[in-house]
Amino acid sequence: QTTSHxxxxxxxxxKNGKYKxxxxxxxxxxxxxxxxxxxxxxxxxxKCPYNLYAEQLSGTAFTAPRDANKRxxxxxxxxxxxxxKYKEIDNGRIDNDWSxxxxxxxxxxxxxxxxxxNKEVDFVEGLTTVCGAGDPSMKAGTVVYMYVANKSMENKSxxxxxxxxxxxxxxxxLDIQTxxxxxxxxxxxxxxxxxxxxxxxxxxxxxxxGYIVEVFDGNFEIPSLGPIGAxxxxxxxxxxxxxxxxxxxECDWIVVNKFLDNMFEVEKKESPYNVVAWQGNYYxxxxxxxxxxxxxxxxxxxxxxxxxxxxxxxxxxxxxxACDFVIFSSRYIVGKDTFRxxxxxxNCMSEYxxxxxxxxxxxxxxxxxxxxxxxxCMTPHGPxxxxxxxxxxxxxxxxxxxxxxxxxxxxxxxxxIFKVSDYFQNNLVDENYIDCWQDxxxxxxxxxxxxxx
Numbered sequence: 501q502t503t504s505h506x507x508x509x510x511x512x513x514x515k516n517g518k519y520k521x522x523x524x525x526x527x528x529x530x531x532x533x534x535x536x537x538x539x540x541x542x543x544x545x546x547k548c549p550y551n552l553y554a555e556q557l558s559g560t561a562f563t564a565p566r567d568a569n570k571r572x573x574x575x576x577x578x579x580x581x582x583x584x585k586y587k588e589i590d591n592g593r594i595d596n597d598w599s600x601x602x603x604x605x606x607x608x609x610x611x612x613x614x615x616x617x618n619k620e621v622d623f624v625e626g627l628t629t630v631c632g633a634g635d636p637s638m639k640a641g642t643v644v645y646m647y648v649a650n651k652s653m654e655n656k657s658x659x660x661x662x663x664x665x666x667x668x669x670x671x672x673x674l675d676i677q678t679x680x681x682x683x684x685x686x687x688x689x690x691x692x693x694x695x696x697x698x699x700x701x702x703x704x705x706x707x708x709x710g711y712i713v714e715v716f717d718g719n720f721e722i723p724s725l726g727p728i729g730a731x732x733x734x735x736x737x738x739x740x741x742x743x744x745x746x747x748x749x750e751c752d753w754i755v756v757n758k759f760l761d762n763m764f765e766v767e768k769k770e771s772p773y774n775v776v777a778w779q780g781n782y783y784x785x786x787x788x789x790x791x792x793x794x795x796x797x798x799x800x801x802x803x804x805x806x807x808x809x810x811x812x813x814x815x816x817x818x819x820x821x822a823c824d825f826v827i828f829s830s831r832y833i834v835g836k837d838t839f840r841x842x843x844x845x846x847n848c849m850s851e852y853x854x855x856x857x858x859x860x861x862x863x864x865x866x867x868x869x870x871x872x873x874x875x876x877c878m879t880p881h882g883p884x885x886x887x888x889x890x891x892x893x894x895x896x897x898x899x900x901x902x903x904x905x906x907x908x909x910x911x912x913x914x915x916x917i918f919k920v921s922d923y924f925q926n927n928l929v930d931e932n933y934i935d936c937w938q939d940x941x942x943x944x945x946x947x948x949x950x951x952x953x
Contacts, residue, residue: 521740572780612870636662672708681742844882858907
C-alpha cells in the first residue's frame with residue numbers, strides 16, 4: 501500500500517508542470533509535504549511533529565568552515581538505518597580499478613553506447629565506466645561514465661558513497677525520485693546528486709542515454725566571476741531544488757550502494773522516500789543549460805574554454821579543478837581577423853567531450869550525438885583539416901557568426917590524468933579518428949608573413 505504526498509509550496513513549476521521547485525544555488529531551503537511537519541525551534545526535538553524521526557545527512561565534516569559546510573535534516577517516517585545486511589553484487593560495467601589498466605596517451609573518439617540486444621537494463625545496470633583517475637578512499641579523483649537503459653527502477657534505489665554525480669542526459673527525459681522530492685530532467689538539462697542521497701531513475705520513453713561525471717573531491721559550485729562582475733554565466737536563480745514529497749509504502753525494496761568502487765545491495769521493507777519534511781543546504785538540484793549566459797571575446801582572439809564553465813569542483817590547489825563542466829552552446833562568434841574555432845592545443849588537464857545534439861564546431865564529421873572523445877594530458881588535439889582550411893582561408897571574419905540552437909556540446913575537464921577502461925579501449929572506438937589531422941600540411945612561406953592584419 502502506498503500513500504503519497506507532495507509539498508504545497510508554491511514554488512516554480514518545471515516546463516511540464518509535473519513537479520515544483522525551489523530556485524537558488526547553495527541556499528538553505530526548507531520544505532514540508534505536510535503542514536507543520538518541520539520542527540520550528542530545534543533540529544532534533546525530543547518528539548518530532550507527526551512522530552517522525554529526525555535524521556541528519558552530512559555532506560562535509562562537522563567542522564568544515566561555515567561557508568563550505570553542507571548538511572540537511574530529514575524528517576522521515578522510518579529512519580534509513582532500518583535495513584538488512586549489505587551483500588556484494590556484480591559490478592557490471594563499472595570498472596574503476598585503474599591499477600590493472602594500461603595507460604595510453606591516444607586521442608580517443610567513441611561511437612554512442614547502445615543497448616545489448618534483447619536485454620533489459622535499468623539506469624544502475626547500464627552504468628559503464630569510460631575513463632577516470634583517483635581513489636574514492638582518499639576522496640580525490642574523477643570518473644566519467646556513460647549510461648544507457650530501457651527499464652525504469654521500480655522498488656529499487658541507488659546511492660553513491662564515493663562521490664557526487666553530475667548527470668547529463670543525451671536521449672530521453674528522466675523522472676528522478678529522491679529523498680528530497682522528485683525532479684524531471686530532460687536533454688539540455690543537468691542534475692547534480694550529492695554523495696549519499698538515494699535516487700531512482702524512471703522514464704516513459706523507449707530508452708535513455710547520457711553521460712555522468714563523478715567527483716570524489718568535495719562538491720560542485722558555480723565559478724567565481726572575477727572581472728565579469730556580479731552577473732553572467734550560470735546565474736544562481738536558475739538552479740532548481742525539489743520540494744518535499746513522500747510515500748508511505750511497505751514493500752520489498754532493494755537499495756544498491758556504490759562503495760569504494762564496488763557495488764553492494766541491501767534489502768528494506770519500505771520505500772526510502774518517506775521524508776515528510778527537510779531543511780538544509782545539501783540536496784539534489786537541476787539546471788537548464790539554455791539559461792547559461794555565455795561571455796566571449798568581442799573583438800579578436802579565441803577565449804579559453806574555461807569562460808564557458810557552468811559548474812566546477814575544485815581540488816585543494818586553488819584554481820585547479822577535479823572537474824570543470826563546460827558547455828559549448830548557442831552564441832555569437834565575432835572575433836575579427838581571428839581563427840574562430842578552438843585552437844590547436846596541448847593541455848596539462850584531461851579533456852573528455854560529449855555531444856548532446858547537433859555538431860561540434862571544431863569537428864563537424866565523425867563526432868556524433870551520444871559519442872565522446874578524450875584528449876589526455878599533453879596529447880595534442882585541435883580542429884580537423886577541413887575546419888582549419890575553411891576558417892583560415894574562406895571564412896569572412898568581418899561579420900558575426902551565430903552558432904545556433906541546434907548544437908550543444910560539453911566538456912568534463914580535469915587535472916587528473918585519466919586512464920581508459922578496458923571496455924572503452926576495446927569497444928566503440930573510432931579507429932579512424934586520427935585521420936582527421938593527416939591532411940594538415942606545411943603552408944610555411946618566407947615571402948608572406950601575414951602580419952598586416
